[in-house]
Amino acid sequence: MAVKHERPISIAMLALGGQGGGVLTGWLVETAEANGYIAQSTYVAGVAQRTGATVYCVELFPRETAEAAGQLPVFTPYPIPGDVDLVIAGEMAETGRAIEKGFVTPNITTLIASSHRVYAMPEKEALGDGIMDLSRVADVAARASRNFVCFDMQKAADDTGSIISSVLLGAIAASGALPFEREAFETTIRQMGRAVESNLRGFDAGFNGPGAADEAVTETPKASIEGPNGKALAARITSELPDVVHDIALHGALRTLDFQDVKYANEYVDKLVAFVGVDNADNDYSLTNEVARQLALQMSYEDTIRVADLKTRTDRFGRIRNQVAAAPNQPVRVVEYFHPRIEEFCDTLPSFIGATILRSAFLRKIFAPFFRKGRNISTTSISGFLFLHMMAKMKRFRRVTYRYKQQHAFVNDWLDRVTAAVCDDYDYAMSIARCIEMVRGYGDTYERGLTRYHATVGAGAATKNAEAVRQLHRAALADEKGKVFRETLAVLEGNG
């Protein structure tokens, strides 16, 4: 067989909708054609925008070689496993998909991938944490490819005010996977004549690769102590609680301090100090750690006072201006979307009034029209801000509110259950401590969580089985309608 081998350079690109895969393909073809190569590109038109991801295929062949042979090479319309020189993936899950499709081969493939994530629907719609850990993909990608270039190219694009395609092109140029110099790519960007400056900036960022900032590991923020009360709480925590709990406990203490006052924060620490007695060092106080976390969250529940408080803070305004990229002193109107139900309204009424209204069908009916519709309140208008500001000031009356009483009875009951459970089984106690996590938020979310929590701890009390509780905890977050939860509960009760 006469093998005149010079095989085409084969490129596969996995791009998401809106990432500009077509633009990048155009640049590659243009650069190749301007530099003595015959190029073919194929793609499926218009599907990336709506269907998530599409595969672009580009093949290049030296014109001179083809002319010498007097023949044109045969290009493939779709990347062939084991035969791809350069794989470009604009996102981490797509990097995994490129590997799954067999496009990435050791010793052959240069893999250029952006490490950022664009979460897929199943990850986003979960009732809790549905985000998949893709660190394994990066690890495999490094071994599966000849050369693996990976950093957050979306961030590089955002930082340079360009698009990810230009950053990817820069990274391609720097990788040396294609027989073209940096200048050749830059010339193409200039000749295409669209957003030249920003594309060149993005290209440069991609060419230079990951900066120092990209490699910094993000750590859990340390609690920042501002005033004397915080210092006193910190001192208490240091002296009265074991080392391993300090971090979370301090976060918790400062949150409860912020939520109410120093007395409230001290109550939080008191509860922890009381609890730590039943925990033990053998388990690294992991139960106390969990209790410190969940207790702080439950004690800083979101009532209308808290929401009003958080919505009117100075730093929040800064955060919003930052997110919408407002110029200094550029007017930004902010409109809040509230839809309190009668329950939320009663939460902040004095306990007996709230309870009376909620118990009375007649009173509920009287008040119902006020809660039928959502309210838009502008926190950048004087009246809107003032309204929420006054609401936030209701904090001083919080201890007499209906919700406060309810919440504390609820939290104490949970804490008692955990304390009692330690005697049965440490792991079981841990599962009970943790499952209160499903009670959070407002409205339906809150009520759904509460109902499932009660069913979970009820089933737990019957079996004292940590695995059963954990199973119910997972099931509670499996679907909104509770089908999985009911089934799981039925199975467990059947077995019990």
Place this chain on the structure above:
Amino acid sequence: MAERSFRKEVEKLRIGAGEEFAGEGILAITKALLQSGVAYVGGYQGSPISHLMDVLSDAQDILGELGIHFETSANEATAAAMAAASVNYPLRGAVTFKSTVGTNVASDALANLASGGVTGGVVVIVGEDYGEGSSIMQERTHAFAMKSQMWLLDPRPNIPGIVKTVEQAFELSEASNTPVFLQMRIRSCHVHGSFVAKDNVRPSPSMRDAMENPVRDLSRIVLPPASFLHEHEKVEKRWPAAVDYIQSHGMNETFEGRRKDIGFIVQGGLYNTLIRTLERLGLSDSYGDSDIPIYVLNVAYPLVDDEIVTFCSGKNAVLLVEEGQPNFIEQAIGSLLRNAGVGAVLSGKGVFPMAGEYTAQVQRAGIVKFLSNHQAVFRPPTDPMEQVAEFVSEIDGFVPPRPPGLCTGCPERPVFASLKMLQEELGEFHVSADIGCHLFSILPPFNIGNTTMGYGLGAAGASAFNTESDKPAISIMGDGGFWHNGLTSGIGNAVFNKSDALTIVVDNNYSAATGGQDLLSSKGDHGGRSTQHPIETAVRGVGVKWTKTVKTYDIGEMRKALKEAVTKKGTGPKVLVAQSECMLNRQRREKPLFAKAVSDGKRVIKERFGVDEETCTGDHACIRLSGCPSLTVKPNPDPLKRQPVSYVDNSCVGCGNCGEVAHEAVLCPSFYKAEVIFNPGGFDRFVWDLRQKFISWLQKRADQRRLRAA
């Protein structure tokens, strides 16, 4: 206005003989049509030939200069019926649509056309939506070619080859008085390459000449006794004429190899993948110089018996690479070889899978099996998939699937959010879905829709449920499907049969799913077409009494209308027109205008939504009622909370769905809308300063108080 503009590229269509034409497959086809002297072109958009329609639409000036009539047909049947112009007159015409779905719709006209036969060449360019990237049922156009005896061309997927095939297709059609299918596979439509151009040719006679000198020939009309004669004519005259043309013009190609004992027969469209697969197996070079002889069927139907007998004679075994099923070609060649007494063993579906796309990997496996059967010693190089199997298994289950969904800010989102809330209130309904972007409702997060029976057939798909019930069936239809046929097949049908059911017509001003082409009900002015014919008027015209047009983003109003429609009885069919412009199109139109207004110093407001991470519960109920790409999640910045928070990224277009949903579904108080004012006027500044002063004074006091307590 279509999603992609080819205004710049179409200028290339003017180039003349000898110049190099470089571009995408769809542009090359258009140029080939002009070089062939077509008199009229029509079609209906749909992947993968949507952009061919867009190219033609953008090239209307050039077409006009040459005296070519171009029409965006109402549907594929209309497009196919257009070819009637070539029955009596030597006018060349081309029509295009998606296949097999478009061919299904067109087949009445195509069958009539094929029966009487044509005088002028007719080429039906079908975008074969099969395999990776396809959005329809997996079937073969081949069956249509066989049943109506139209010829089916499946050229090798390279630009010069495709252009030559278009030109030959017209000649073949004329030589055999038969309309010809030109099959374009998904990726061939957008293959980039180049060819040497020829001059454009003005149609002769012109459309006008033909129209003003009518010709009538009773023998061409499908009515007895002519219809009986047509059948005989097809097999006795037209078929042999076609075979003669194909053979004498060498439309099919034979590539000699060194091996004498075996050979490959392949559909033209699969040739490139075959060569590259052989190259990976060490059996060919990059130019297609293969060890094994290859016979390429650039004409998939009819087969040229002589060529096949010649190719197979003297060989021990022949492998047929035929994608799709049933294996029509294999059956035909099998019987041919047996009748001709050729002893070569024919392998096809025996070594290849019966169904599914023949990718390089699939072809490789089949070829290896074939060679192992017919060659004493054959040691293929390691299978690339085996080489990476270990890596693939390591990440198995760690790559989240990415189901398709509606675009950012899509006006159809609030329709389905409303429907989901309605179902939460009243229980589940039977929902008959249609074809279009709105079909994404069947996937998470909406999970709405039970069946889909074809374009515009949403309402027809629910017509059996015409029974008194507290839970009437709900049908969905897009504006594209509505004008395609839904007005008669669905709405008219419901009126006539006294149905009480609800049809929601999603009116987004365009045939959005196919790339944003204009329709009768489009709101914009379109120079060459008549638009702005409201759907509600059409519906009333066929006798619907209960009809409402609701802005989709008004979820409160939408829920009310939906509830009324499913609970009210005895009013006859109900049609709810859910109206709001396709966001993709709107953004494409408005973004440049907005940027210009900002730089011109005009006062403009940009809206977008956000989520307060501090109050977000991490329950993501908002996402389950949205699925918007810009509404996503991010790790919780709060060290105590484990659930990721909802987060609106920078792609938000401020459509308002999030806020409406938060109100209507009583979600958390985390959503806010930010209105950024560009180039504020004096009054804006005054109000802003006043508010700022007051608010920051209060904030400072609150900050100080908080600091004292800290």
